[in-house]
Amino acid sequence: MSGDRRYYAALLVVLAAATLWSAIAPRDRFTWWLEVFPVLFALPLLVFTWRRFPFSRLAYGLMLIHAIILLIGGHYTYAEMPLFNGLRDAFHLSRNYYDRVGHVAQGFIPAIIAREILLRTSPLRPGKWLFFLVTSVCLPSARATNFLNGGLR
DSSP states (O other), rough: OHHHHHHHHHHHHHHHHHHHHHSSSSSSSHHHHHHHHHHHHHHHHHHHHTTTOOOHHHHHHHHHHHHHHHHHHHOOOOGGGGHHHHHHHTTOOSSOOHHHHHHHHHHHHHHHHHHHHHHHHHSSOOOOHHHHHHHHHHHHHHHHHHHHTTTOO
């Protein structure tokens, strides 16, 4: 098995374990489905297209991190993630800020993916226009997320 195939297999094993853990007795099953749906939707697309349109190891690794953030948020709900409840209590914060981890991932990781897609499917090269277009792809997503979550907190 080549190094790339081993790497992709390891990512799939980690994702399968995280998904299994997340699915066992989540705090709210409906919330779990809503949070995990993007992972369940994207995984088959990535598996079926990895030979024809492989992303970089960095992109796949970041996608795994984003999926794990979603799976944890689905299991506990973002407002009740225990580690961040502990941080809230230790630092006397007004609330659990785990959702901000998700927001950062939702902006940064699609930027890496959009950059790879644009570099490989368009005449764009690294520079100002690529930066502008990648930012234009990611900012509306982050803004929509804030709107759906009731605005900035």
